[in-house]
Amino acid sequence: MNTLPTWLRRHLAALRALLVLTAVCGVAYPLAITAVGRLPGLNDKADGSHVSVGGRTVGSRLIGQSFTGSDGTPLRQYFQSRPSAAGDGYDPTASGAGNLGPEDIVDTLPGPALGEQDPRARQSLLTQVCARSKKVGELEGVDGSRPYCTRSGVGAVLSVFGARDAQGTVPVPTRVISVNEACPTTPFLTTYRGVKVECATPGEDYRAGRIVPVRGDAPARPVVPADAVTAGGSGLDPHISVAYARLQAERIARARGIPVTQVVRLIDEHTTGRALGFMGEPVVNVLELNIDLDRTAPYQG
Template identity: 70%
Template sequence: MRSSWLRSHLAALRALLVLTVLTGVLYPLAIWAVAQLPGLHDKADGSLIKAANGSTVGSRIIGQSFTDKDGNPLKQYFQSRPSTAGDGYDPTATAASNLGPESIVDTLPVPGAKDDEGNPDEGDQSLLTQVCTRSKDIGELEGVDGSRPFCAKSGVGAVLSVFGSRDAKGVVTRPTRVVSVNEACPAAPFITAYRGVAVECAKPGEDYAEGQIVPIRGGAPAKPEVPSDAVTASGSGLDPAISTAYARLQAPRVATARGIAEDKVLDLIDKYTTGRSLGFMGEPSVNVVELNLDLDRAAPYKS
């Protein structure tokens, strides 16, 4: 009995040692060796980008924010697309907002209210308001029209909650009360009246879910001047690239800030533009980190 028990445990121990060597030592070493082959070494080491002095300044596959300590965009740099990964482009917190096209109503902050940790209530912006706010801010930064369909001029989603009698399909036929749900009092609503009823501002903490939610398109152009990738975050929150349209929108500002010709900036955009994957997937894009690094080499910023 004892001899049989000992033999079985020794066999298990030998199997453990053999598998540990194979899967814990030899296999990782083999993979590492393959990764050092020409053409694979750079990608295996993280696609790192180095400055002229040899220091590592980033990765070709992970974006960065080019803002000051208060989060304001630095005018001498091209701006990346928004990121919801941590405080922005945090590889340890890669994530999307998980908000979809039906996210159009904000949760307004209640003055004086605090969360479970004692922090002031900041409310919760809908995806629509996030897009509207970003588009308005970028329009002001780049000197273009930042308006978008279904966005109020104030930079929030243009959405109404309409109360009144409804038909069999649940559509309000005779409005009796209308509230601009994303504009907290005492703000003036983006429109004064809807179907003959005066529009009210929203009171934080009040529930308007019983009304019919109605987005208002407004008079913004069907094709906004601010590209969509400038106002939406990628699924990972780490996307290092922007569209050529967004890069070219920023070119005049960057050229002015650095005191160089716009054509020189456009040439650098073309240099760091990559085509569609496999020739047909996706759209051409511009690597922002590499572009900004080359800008610092070619035309150092003088504050």
């Protein structure tokens, strides 16, 4: 007959459960996962897939990195990675996306007193894409224009005030604001439906107007690929598309004084096909490509 008090039996049962779960979850499971990670074909990834040059670790095949100078300017002799929203860029401790959707098109402009240091200031996803596309176009010497972007590199978005019809449109505007262009900037449009377009005053709320993105005359298929202007879901993507790599080939060739065909050949050699032959798109590992570029065509600048 069990003579132990009820409260003591409960404590002993809890202690037994603690010991069993500690042994299973804290010892057996980690050892099993570690053993699986030692299997041939998996051990390199489990160890971080480090890449070494001359005995020095320079990165990982699984984590992207920036190829920029101390001031953040892209190094012209290297292929550039896609943008990253992980911390200050490719920070494994802050992996994550920007979590901005396609309807995020209106900026929060910095206040006049604090300027660009205003903590409330925020670029919309549209303006981020426009600004990146403009910079890539300038770097590569191509047309960086995109639909719904101004030539200055912000979202081409208007707030149109006036009485709305049954469809919610404003047939006769009374006031029109370019919401992403802070005064005293000259708006990307002079007039809209006969009304002068005004620049935006930081801190003023234009949500009462109808938000109208303006497509502009940019080509339907931009020259700058999508992965050159958008961050990956993890912020750590080590790959770029073949199209983005080929876009950079001429700049790389000029910087290193080699034929473009040699650069394109390296891109082809470092292109990984679709997973299982049908999933995703072919991609290029930027770190491995740049390492091979340094090995075969050292930069003389």
